[in-house]
Amino acid sequence: xxxxxxxxxxxxxVAMLARLTLSDxxxxxxxxxxxxxxxxxxxxxxLDVSDVPPTLHSIPMDAPMRSDVPERCSDRSETLxxxxxxxxxxxxxxxxxxxxx
Amino acid sequence: MTAYEPVIGLEVHAQMRSRTKLxxxxxxxxxxxxxxxxxxxxxxxxxxxxxxxKKAIELAVQAGLALECEVASHSVFARKxxxxxxxxxxxxxxxxxxxxxxxxxxxxxxxGATKRVGITRIHVEEDAAKNIHGAGSxxxxxxxxxxxGTPLIEIVSEPDLRSADEAEAYLRKLRDVLMFIGVNDxxxxxxxxxxxxxxxxxxxxxxxxxxxxELKNINSFxxxxxxxxxxxxxxxxxxxxxxxxxxxxxxxxxGQGKTISMRGKEEAHDYRYFPDPDLPPVVVTEDRxxxxxAALPELPEAKRRRWRTELGLTEYDAGVLSAHPEVxxxxxxxxTLFIEQSAKKPKEAGKKVGNFVQAEVLRHVVTDGLEALxxxxxxxxxxxxxxxEDGTINGKIAKKVFASMVETGRAPKAIIDEQGLAQVTDxxxxxEEVRRILDASPSQVAQYxxxxxxxxxxxxxxxxxxxxxxxxxxxxNEILRRLLDEQ
Numbered sequence: 078x079x080x081x082x083x084x085x086x087x088x089x090x091v092a093m094l095a096r097l098t099l100s101d102x103x104x105x106x107x108x109x110x111x112x113x114x115x116x117x118x119x120x121x122x123x124l125d126v127s128d129v130p131p132t133l134h135s136i137p138m139d140a141p142m143r144s145d146v147p148e149r150c151s152d153r154s155e156t157l158x159x160x161x162x163x164x165x166x167x168x169x170x171x172x173x174x175x176x177x178x
Numbered sequence: 179m180t181a182y183e184p185v186i187g188l189e190v191h192a193q194m195r196s197r198t199k200l201x202x203x204x205x206x207x208x209x210x211x212x213x214x215x216x217x218x219x220x221x222x223x224x225x226x227x228x229x230x231x232k233k234a235i236e237l238a239v240q241a242g243l244a245l246e247c248e249v250a251s252h253s254v255f256a257r258k259x260x261x262x263x264x265x266x267x268x269x270x271x272x273x274x275x276x277x278x279x280x281x282x283x284x285x286x287x288x289x290g291a292t293k294r295v296g297i298t299r300i301h302v303e304e305d306a307a308k309n310i311h312g313a314g315s316x317x318x319x320x321x322x323x324x325x326x327g328t329p330l331i332e333i334v335s336e337p338d339l340r341s342a343d344e345a346e347a348y349l350r351k352l353r354d355v356l357m358f359i360g361v362n363d364x365x366x367x368x369x370x371x372x373x374x375x376x377x378x379x380x381x382x383x384x385x386x387x388x389x390x391x392e393l394k395n396i397n398s399f400x401x402x403x404x405x406x407x408x409x410x411x412x413x414x415x416x417x418x419x420x421x422x423x424x425x426x427x428x429x430x431x432x433g434q435g436k437t438i439s440m441r442g443k444e445e446a447h448d449y450r451y452f453p454d455p456d457l458p459p460v461v462v463t464e465d466r467x468x469x470x471x472a473a474l475p476e477l478p479e480a481k482r483r484r485w486r487t488e489l490g491l492t493e494y495d496a497g498v499l500s501a502h503p504e505v506x507x508x509x510x511x512x513x514t515l516f517i518e519q520s521a522k523k524p525k526e527a528g529k530k531v532g533n534f535v536q537a538e539v540l541r542h543v544v545t546d547g548l549e550a551l552x553x554x555x556x557x558x559x560x561x562x563x564x565x566x567e568d569g570t571i572n573g574k575i576a577k578k579v580f581a582s583m584v585e586t587g588r589a590p591k592a593i594i595d596e597q598g599l600a601q602v603t604d605x606x607x608x609x610e611e612v613r614r615i616l617d618a619s620p621s622q623v624a625q626y627x628x629x630x631x632x633x634x635x636x637x638x639x640x641x642x643x644x645x646x647x648x649x650x651x652x653x654x655n656e657i658l659r660r661l662l663d664e665q
Contacts, residue, residue: 094448096261133254133276134453139461140255145196145233148203151217166212167320170263173309 081108082115182379182417184410185387186345187337190352191330192362193305193370194237195548199327200304201228201271206329208368212322220327222266227456230255234329235278236470237361238302239462241331242279243471244359245297245352251464253278253301255457258449263321264306272332274451277301278460284335284355285479286347295348296336305330331361337376337387342406346399349373358478358503363547366397370547373402377409378423388413389423393437396430405430409437481506489513489528498536504550505543509535515560520567530563538580553584562590574647575599601648605657608641608649612657615640616665626662634658 088108092099099107153166162169199206202219218226242249256274282297307326311319333352339345353371356362363370378390393409396402408430413423428437476484482496491499500506513531517524542553562583566576571594582593594600615637616623626633634655641654 090448094259094450133252133459134457135455136458138458140230140458142232142235143198143203143229145198145231146203147198147205148217150204150215151221153211153213153216156216156221157213162318164318164320166214167310167322168213168263169318169320171319172311172317173263173319 081112082119083108083111180418181382182410182414183382184340184342184406185337185378185380185390186339186341186406187376188333188335188339188345188348189374189376190333190335190349191305191372191374192241192333192356194234194241194329194331194361195363196231196234196237196329198231198233200231200234200302200329201327204327210324212320213324215324216326220266221323222268228271228454230457230460231329235302235460235462236466237329238278238300238331239467239470240359240474241333241356241361242282242300243467243474244355244361244477245279245282245284245300245333247279247282247297247300249279249462249467250276252276252459252461254459255302255454256451257454258303258451260449262306263319264309264326266307266323266326270304270306271454271457272303272451273301275453276459278462284348284351286344286351288341288344288347293338293344295338295344298334298336300331300333303330303332304328337378342403342410345375345406346403349399349402354478357548358481358506359475360503360548365547366399368547369397372397375402375406375409377406377413379410379413379417389425391423391425391437392427394427394429394440401430401432404435405437408435412437478503478506485528485532488524489532490525491528491532495532495536498540499532502543502545502550503548504545504552505535505540508539508550508552508556512556512559512563515557516563519560519564522567531559534559534563534576534580538577542584554580554587558583558590565590565594569650570594570600572601572647572651575601578647599648601650605653608645608653609657609661611641611644611649612637612654612661615644616661623662623665627665634662637662 085104085108088104088111089099092104092107157163157166157168160168193206196206198204199215199220202217204215204217204220207215219228239249253273254276255271257269258272258274259269261268277299279300280298282300284295284297285292286295287293305325305328307321307323309319309321335348339348353362353364353366356371357364365371373396375393375396376390377393378388380386380388391409391413393405396405409428416423427440429440430436431438478500482491482493482500485491485496485499486493499509509531512535513524513528516522516531517527520527522530539553539559544551562576562579565571565579566573571579575594579590579593579599582588582597583590586593619637619640622633622636637658638651638654641649641658642651
């Protein structure tokens with residue numbers, strides 16, 4: 078796709094950031110779909126929005142707030158039981174090596 | 179050889195002292211068993227929705243006001259996307275394009291000169307969970323989500339700092355301000371005040387910045403200074419040997435005494451921020467901002483200035499007494515009570531209380547974060563100094579009484595009565611003692627008569643010894659001079 082709005086490299090980069098493994102065919106399919114989406118969005122450029130304030134959120138409302146009062150937490154044994162593995166009250170995941178200090 | 183100038187900017191993450199997390203009602207209390215303080219929101223279970231904590235937002239506004247920022251009427255939470263086991267959602271809720279506070283500053287003093295350090299922004303975000311590596315079976319990392327979701331502010335400075343000393347002064351002052359306004363407990367060891375430093379160097383006179391290294395997770399003021407100094411020297415070494423500095427994340431290793439590269443984080447900066455669709459904009463009205471401004475406690479610098487002008491303290495004394503918010507409060511309470519009881523002028527009272535607190539009280543004070551434990555109540559100090567003021571005891575005895583107060587927890591007047599420490603102001607009794615001593619020391623009396631009037635110190639010492647320090651020194655001096663001149 079020589080005139081694509083998104084390169085195959087960009088597609089693969091975004092896939093890597095999302096930890097998605099794409100085959101060559103899938104990557105090309107994604108490129109075509111994303112290209113169509115970006116092309117559709119380009120249509121918006123025809124509008125003059127210089128006088129329109131930026132939309133901060135799709136629903137026009139202010140964030141409801143919560144007062145700073147502690148509530149009951151979940152039962153730890155129940156939530157831990159839903160994890161594939163747990164140990165000593167912690168969720169066990171494959172060892173993440175940080176820098177050796 | 180080219181001379182280089184360091185350019186440093188700091189990013190500080192400070193935990194805010196709310197009782198609950200930023201987006202759920204789980205307690206933020208430190209030290210609970212792993213994962214006891216979790217719920218569907220902070221574990222990111224499907225369908226759970228975040229609701230901002232009003233108190234946390236308002237603490238962040240107060241931090242912004244204390245640091246002279248512009249507070250945004252509308253700020254927006256954004257998702258910062260990356261994968262790490264300490265982040266259950268796969269993103270951290272933070273603020274990006276529209277932070278709560280921006281364009282502030284903090285004035286620091288280095289080598290007697292004042293320097294204004296710009297603050298780019300202060301935004302609100304949630305803390306990550308804690309990973310414990312290799313604590314259980316050696317092949318796993320254990321994740322504790324108790325800290326996950328704790329409210330933080332990230333304070334980003336402009337690249338205005340030019341030395342490790344300036345960086346340290348900035349951090350100390352910043353911590354001071356946040357502690358005095360009650361936003362943060364200033365506890366570096368427990369990780370509630372954390373610092374990352376962006377360090378680069380450039381040839382002196384060059385406008386353009388050099389390539390920077392980001393120093394992560396430095397958890398003491400001493401390490402900050404050492405890490406930055408080391409990093410500056412390392413980069414100079416690289417450039418002088420014809421190399422180039424690469425942009426990377428490094429960490430300080432106290433064991434090795436140097437900064438080391440954290441490999442494999444090259445892609446980590448591609449966070450793909452976007453506004454969080456779960457969270458509408460946070461609105462803080464101008465009226466509310468003004469209420470929060472009015473409710474701000476006095477900042478440490480203003481306090482020190484006031485103490486110098488109103489209470490007659492030196493800059494040094496004001497610094498010592500304002501090193502911790504609770505010590506400052508203690509000193510002020512004791513001074514107010516002392517003024518009420520003794521009808522002293524504030525300048526005199528402030529000095530007296532300040533000296534006593536520094537010389538005697540401070541070494542018994544134990545601080546832990548924002549908490550402080552004092553050996554006796556401020557009212558007891560006012561009462562004790564009142565006893566010195568009205569002549570019941572002298573300054574030397576006051577120290578003895580204070581030691582008893584610390585030991586027994588009893589009131590100063592009770593201790594003075596029980597131990598018979600009231601000073602002898604009965605001139606008759608003192609005169610009797612003075613006569614006895616003069617009779618027993620004919621050679622010293624002769625020396626005095628020969629003009630060696632300094633020998634009077636010897637007599638004063640003898641009288642104080644005989645009265646176990648309880649004689650009023652002024653009375654002793656008067657009586658001694660009179661009787662010696664009569665001889």
